[in-house]
Amino acid sequence: MKKIFSVFLALLLVFPLFACGKKEENVVNVYNWGEYIDESIFDDFEEQTGIRVNYKTFASNEMLYSSLKSGGSSYDVIIPSDYMAARMVEENMLLPLDYSQIPNMANLDAQYLNLEYDPQQLYTVPYMWGVTGIIYNTTMVDHPITSWMDLFTTDLTGQVLMFDNPRDCIGIALKALGYSFNTTSEDEITEAANLLIDQKEKGIVQAYVMDQIFDKMINNEAAIGTYYAGDYITMSEENPDLAFCIPSEGANLFVDAMCVPTVCENYDNAMAFINFMCSDDVVLRNCEETGYSTPSATALEQMDEEVSGNPVAYPASDILDNCETYGGLPSSTLSFYDHEWIRICLAKVKVH
Amino acid sequence: MKTKTPAIPYIVWMGIFVVIPLILIVIYAFTNFDGHFTLDNFSNIDVFLQVFGNSLWLALIATVICLLIAYPFAYLLAQEGPVFRKIAMLFIMLPMWMNFLLRTYAWMSILENNGFLNQFLGLFGIGPLHLINTDGAVVLGMVYNFLPFMILPIFSVIDKLDKRYIEAAQDLGANRRETFRRVIFPLSLPGVLSGIMMVFIPSISTFAISKLLGGGMSFLLGDLIEMQFLGAAYNPHLGSAIALMMLALVVIAMLIMNRFGDGEEGAVVM
Incomplete structure (x- = not known):
């Protein structure tokens, strides 16, 4: 009896694995x-x-x-x-x-x-x-935001939220430097990563976030961040002080x-x-x-x-024409993105 | 033979959910995308040494803090009557009935610059303190989430201590401090060792805590492994290799701990 029970129990444990396959x-x-x-x-x-x-x-x-x-x-x-x-x-x-x-x-x-x-x-x-862009709080930022480079200035120290994924985050730095989102040049990607490391070491970055940005921007936790236009519309319904800018260098469409x-x-x-x-x-x-x-x-x-x-x-068509879509990148470039992203993640804040 | 049959369900369970996944990790770690044997996944591991160092350091701090908080607590709790104990146990377990991520999210809104803690301190003119997105916040998250795993094993060992040893020590003229140092503490070591393991292992492999409370500012092993599966370049082979290295690290740590515990009966996880 005990034996039958044990076998039954064993089958019971394994059964769900096959049950999933049922059409x-x-x-x-x-x-x-x-x-x-x-x-x-x-x-x-x-x-x-x-x-x-x-x-x-x-x-x-x-x-x-x-x-x-x-x-x-x-x-x-x-x-x-x-x-x-x-x-x-x-x-x-x-x-x-x-x-x-x-x-x-x-x-x-x-x-x-x-x-x-x-x-x-x-x-x-x-x-x-949709497009990506800069979301900022008009009560916390005292000058107009027009460029991706505004994310790298020290007057916003500790107030900047960046994307928490390599493609978007490094992409922003590439655009700020005047390069393409789809570059495969390792020198350009390294230059962009160095810009981000410098931004982190100077304490300009508050955090790297994805959907956590909703809470942080709505609650005035940060003054400025990067995210998607559609989500800005959702956030601005909760916090009317928020504004959106498609930077002059062009954003990701x-x-x-x-x-x-x-x-x-x-x-x-x-x-x-x-x-x-x-x-x-x-x-x-x-x-x-x-x-x-x-x-x-x-x-x-x-x-x-x-x-x-x-x-x-x-957005108006001339603004959209200035935006760039992400293309597929070769796997060697994607590995290099990860490599540079680790360098960014490991950088330490030097001043505070 | 007769005694082994009831174990079959557990053996099947372990086989499917522990042994087979482990074998898969080893296979992935030593192969490349074409399925050929390779050691390449381990060749650039030096790039990740800093990540290993970071994780080890933070997990170690969290474990020490947990031990410092949990031991006196477990010791005092073991002296209390049954009603108090039950209530205390309930309060230790209560947060664990809630989802781990929810609890960590709650800490986020406590620690933020405009969070509850800074608002409270602001009433007294203190701050605002910079708490969130620091290594300290990550350690706090680890301590908060894993503290019960340190308290429970220590408590159960101290609680089951044979009181006659303590009486014997007292009879032989040991004062309270000596009784503790030479009798109670050595006898409770197995609980301490399991507690250390149960806090250290999840601390070294966590990635949600560093994402939410660290704001991506501190980068741990768990983040590194997650990135191999969900990052720009999908590389489960490298991810498995790093996971295997972490496993080796944990096994080494456990072996060292076991040496310390030599002579005490093995309540240790291994």
Whole structure:
């Protein structure tokens, strides 16, 4: 009896491992950034199509990449940013889309199609776009902010929040120095890293953060930081003293795109979901919830003018022309980024 | 044979969740992306020496502080009556019912420049002190989160001490200090050693605490390993190699500790 019990217990322990593999009928597994959708649309989708949405979120492109690379997960729709989509295309991680099943694609503005991360428009449907920039507190900064270089001046000592990831953080220093976000020159990347190390050693940086910036900017904990325009709109609703600036050197213009990974198990459901996400009503609700900008021309027409005329969400075209998207970088350059990032992380504050 | 059967579920559990992952780490650490054997992952480890040093140092400080707080507490608690003990135990365990990240987030809002602590000190005209985003805040986070793991083993050892040893020492003319130094303390060493291990190991491998309370200003081993999996360059092979080095470091530390504990029965984790 004891023996049977033990074997049973052992099976019980192992069972969940296999249970995960069980296939559920008529679902679509969606993997998206955190706080990047209006989750109430899932019920409408199920009502319209009978397909249930399994929704999970990730915190960074790299996290999405590594969970696909390490296997074991099956997603039907993923929403990486442009540079990560480019990397995935290159590494054959995405399936071509069947655009005949996505008629709502016609709603999208052509200027967001055929971009450099998917020149032939085979693998992606743009979901949202936006720019990075400088968020600052007008009661704590006494001069106008116009340039990335403003983040490196000593009059803001201890008040600066920087991105806590190598690509964005080093990218800002590259732009401040007048280089491209997509440079592969190790000398330029080293120069940018040295600028960041100097900034840290002088005590200018308060912290390196991602979503913690919401609390810190809303509570006047820091005077100035770098983040995404859409999130600035969310923050400024809580703290009206906050202002946003797209630096004169140009910022990062990013497009997050819906893709289908090769591990997809419900291809037709994925197409239906992507199509649904491009319908005007859903686009409007997602924009309202997230504060990010839509590539849909038809939805933009229906949008409240206060939103569509907001220069933070929809900057003038000459400002956008000055912005640069992230391209895919060769793996040697990515390793070098990590190498320089460790140097930055290990630098110590010298004055305080 | 008869006695081994009930152990099967545990053996299966350990096999799946301890042994197999460990073997995978070793395999990853000694291979490259093409799956060929290589030692390259270990060749640039000198770049990371400073990270190892940083982590070791902070974990060591946190462990010493935990020990200094936990030992007197556990000792005094063991002298108390059952009701007081139960209440004290409840208060030690209570924070652990909450999520670890939530507790660390709470410290963030306490330590910030406009946080609760500085607002409170401001009432008396002190500060504001620069507390968050420093190594000190990271150590505080470690001590706060891992202190119960030091108190509990020490308490359980002192509590189960055979009171006749203490009586014998007193009968033989030892005063209180001598009884403590020559009887109670040596006998409680196994608890101290397990406590040290249970604080030191999570401290040296943490990455959430240094992210939230250190603001990315102090860079620890856990951050370094996380970066190999979630950084710009996805390199699980290098990540595994560093994790293996950390494992070696911990094993060495444990062996040294075990030598100190020689002669005491092995309540130590190993």
